[in-house]
Amino acid sequence: MTTNSERYVPSTGELQLDERDALRRVAGLSTELGDVTEVEYRQLRLERVVLVGVWTQGSAAQAEASLAELAALAETAGSEVLAGLIQRRDRPDPATYIGSGKAAELREAVLATGADTVIADGELTPAQLTALEKVVAVKVVDRTALILDIFAQHATSREGKAQVSLAQMEYMLPRLRGWGESMSRQAGGRAGGTGGGVGLRGPGETKIETDRRRIRERMAKLRREIKEMKVARDTKRTRRLTSGVPAVAIVGYTNAGKSSLLNALTGAGVLVEDALFVTLDPTTRRAELDDGRTIVLTDTVGFVRHLPTQLVEAFRSTLEEVADADLLLHVVDGSDAAPDAQIAAVREVISQVVRDTGVAAPPELLVVNKIDAASSLGLAQLRRLVPDAEFVSARTGDGIDRLRSRLDRLSAEHDIEVDVLVPYTRGDLIARMHTAGRIVTTAHEPDGTRVRARVPRALAAELGAYADR
Structure with a gap:
């Protein structure tokens, strides 16, 4: 039996009124300068933002x-x-994302902080974007546009820049805003009258229609360029696949330490920064395992929760490195507050890429990185959550030797034992067997070199012509 003093919780899951009415301020998000006397410096900042999210x-x-x-x-x-503000709702408001009343409160927060931009923690529809900007009277950016902007800043290669430009245009196209017929390009003469002739009556092509047409033409050009660049990438990837050397793709959440791990395993010297989305272009390096065999590791672009679909589409040729790998090295930030959410977000993107390519998903090895920065309680919880993972610190080198041994065993599991007589004219095959496989015995015979070895499947298929001779 309930009393009037008890809070009523609807069985249908409706949110409590006090939560719905509150626009909660999230503490600790402000990065404003501590020294308020540095007025001139702060005025030079072009982006002073207030964050808003819907819970x-x-x-x-x-x-x-x-x-x-x-x-x-x-x-x-x-x-x-x-500042950062969160509103508790059952769903985002279809008109202004947070509702008209809360949008007015957000405007007050913008005025109080002197912000010039509001960033929403979600993807806004064109109508939501327009309506919220009218209320807060400053620029409004959503999460998708923010991620696209970061990718644009970090893209360095010709292919990376083209992919980001394509993603930005796909996002921008439905969000173009014009000023109606006041910006129309008139046909001239008697076009507006009855005698203008077929195709010349009416206001002509509006400014926004012109912009859309130009963007579509530019998108078509970018798609052609990316397709041409994909041919060169496919050629390099095919060469690696046919070499028989196992391919390992390093995947994971952004800033999980993928590039640091690549450096620790290969000594590659790839750029490492404590920032999001530093790596956009795949970097491939060779690494020698403990038994002398060689593997190829590819550092891929980092993922994030709610990764824009435009980016997944634009970076499809890059992400195909994941689908073609023999093994996925899934790197997780052990110091993150929610590593399970990171794992789920990465697996969601990988499943989408693999599903679109129509191939089976490669096996996965979880690697928990940054254990030197993680708490003992957090690591204990992670060991229960992912008991089969390897725990390493790419910065200190702790656990790297164990990871190398694990990679050695996993690579050997997919090898096939062959007994072949290779002609002396095919010394290249002998060299590849030494590089990619494990030689058991060799003997020189009149017709060639008799070799018994364990080699990757692709190389075993190529050596099939020299078996049982």
Whole structure:
């Protein structure tokens, strides 16, 4: 039996009124300068942002973690985060994302902090974007546009720049805003009258229609360029696949330490920064295992929760490195507050890429990185969550030797034993067997070199012509 003093919780899952009415401020997100006397420096900042999110499911800690990640994204893009606000709702408001009343409160927060931009923790529809900008009277950017901006800043190669440009245009196209017929290009003469002739009556092509047409033409050109660049990438990848050397793709959440791990395993010297989306172009390096065999490791672009679909589409040729790998080295940030959410987000993108390519998903080895920065409690929880994972620190080198031994065993599991007589004219095959496989015995015979070895499947198929001779 309930009393009037008890809070009524609807069985249908409706949200409590006090939670719905509150626009909660998230503490600790402000990155404003501590010294308020540096007025001239602060005025030079072009992006002073207030973050806003809608908490529809999960715990308050998860909602705040999502906004904290948005703050990290904003800082990576070069913005200064002044405040972060969260509203509890069952779903985002279809008109203004957070509702008209809360949008007015957000406007007050913008005025109080002196912000010039609002960043929403979600993808806004064109109508939501327009309506919210009218209320807050400053620029509004959503999570998707923010991630696209970061990718644009970090793209260095010709292919990477083309992929990001294509993704930005796909995002921009439905969000173009014009000024109606006042910006129309008139046909001239009697076009507006009855005698203008077929195709010349009416206001002509509006400015927004012209912009859309030009963007579509540019997108078509970019798709052709990316397709041409994909041919060269496919050629290199085919050469690696036919070499018989096992291919390992390093995947994981952004800033999980993938590039640091590549450096620790290969000594590659790849650029490493404590920032999001530093690596956009795949980097491939060779590594020698303990038994002398060689593997190829490819550092791939990092993933993030709610990765824009435009980016997945644009980076499809790059992400195909994942589908073609013999093994996925899935790197997880052991110091993150929600590593399980990172794992789920990465696996979601991988499943989408693999599904689109129509091939079976490669086997996965989880590698928990940054154990030197993780708490003992967090590591204990992770060991229960992923008991088969390897725990390493790419920075200190702790656990790297264990990971090398694990890679050695996993590579050997997929090898096939062959007994072949290789002609002396095919010394290249002998060299590949030494590089990619494990030689058991060799003997020189009149017709060639008799070799018994364990080699990768692709190389075993190529050596099939010299078996049983």
